[in-house]
Amino acid sequence: MLDPRVRLERLGFRTLYRLADLTYALGIATPKRTVAGTYWSFEPTNPHGDDPGLAALSRLPADATLLDVGAHVGEHAIPLAAATDRRVVAFEPNGESADRLARNAARNGLDVGSDRGIDLRRAGLGDERGSLPFYRSTFSKCSAFDRDRATRWGARVAAIETVPVFRLDDLVEGVAAGDEAAGAVGSAAGATTDDAVVEDHTAAGDPVPPPDAIKVDVEGHELAVLRGAAATVRTHRPLLVVEVHDGTTGDDPSEDGGGDSPAAGDDRADALRSWLSERGYGVEERGDVWVCRG
Incomplete structure (x- = not known):
């Protein structure tokens, strides 16, 4: 039997996402x-209003290039692009979230796919090229490449979509992926090699300009994204803003099928911290948000 606190939390999430469906449906x-x-946004809440990572990114020059990996509906991409000459390249594998991002961008007068504004790529990033099943959750922020994460807090899998996955080093203009990136094995292991997907220019788009900053929020796959961007990080030394998710994927990790243990989350954070330190990046940990400077 579920703990009353867990039941209340599930009810809160369910109410929030139903409200979001309503505000988008009614155009509010x-x-x-x-x-x-x-x-302006069709989202009913403003969860990143005082986000320390967003604050760090907002201090970049008005003509900077930013990569938003795991852009969701644009809570970072849109305020960073609005009323500036910044180019924001947004990667979002969840089709529903990408559609909502495009709608929010249009509400703010931002072009999607332009050299200035938001360049939306409907794809995921990792440390291998190919395609992977993506589990679209009824709680859209929980959508992920892992089924367990997509079913947190009583959510269900609404759909399973096969999405293209790229290494950032293969997309950034002028970057030749070295042995370090090419030999990395991370959470994208098991991706199928699918030439039709890899060569799909609708997903890959034009070459990505060298980034001044990379923001990563990918539900536990942060290290895989960075491993696939090793040459880009080494060459361009961008500011890195990483939202670090813990290892708990269920309501209670002690229950069967509850997901990773907290210790697994600690191990993942330690591996990420070591990867950054080995590349000369200092980490300012502000809760779940890490602001990393090289």
Whole structure:
């Protein structure tokens, strides 16, 4: 039997996501005030208004190039692109979230796919090229390449989509992926090699310009994304903003099927910290958000 706290938490999530479905269906956009400026969104809440990672990114020059990996519906991408000459390349494998990002961008007068504004790529990033099943959750923020993460807090898998996955080093203009990136094995292991997907230019798009910053929020696959960007990090030394998710994927890890243990999450964080340290990056840990400077 579920703990009353867990039941209440599940009810809160279910209510929140049903409300989001309603605001998008009715076209109700409201202003969201953030540390990067105010923008309009059809989302009912403003979870990243005072986000320390968003604050760090907002201090970049007005013509900077930023990569938003795991862009969701644009809570970072849109305020960072609005009223500036920044180019934001947004990677979002969840088709529903990508559609909502495009709609939110249009509400703010931002072009999607332009040299200035938001360049939306409907794909995932990892440390291998290919394709993977993506589990779209009824709680959209929980959608992930792992079924367990997509079913947290009583959510269900709404659909399973096969999405293309790329290494960032294969996309960034002028970067030749070295042995370090090519030989890395991470959570993208098991991806199938699918030339039709890898060569799909709708997903891959034009070459990605060298980034001044990379923000990563990918539900536990942060290290795989960075391993696939090793040459880019080494060559361009971008600011890295990483949202680090713990290892708990269920309501109670002690239950059967509850997911990773907290210790697994600690191991993942330690591996990420070591990877950054080996490349000369200092880490400012601000809760779940790590601001990393080389």
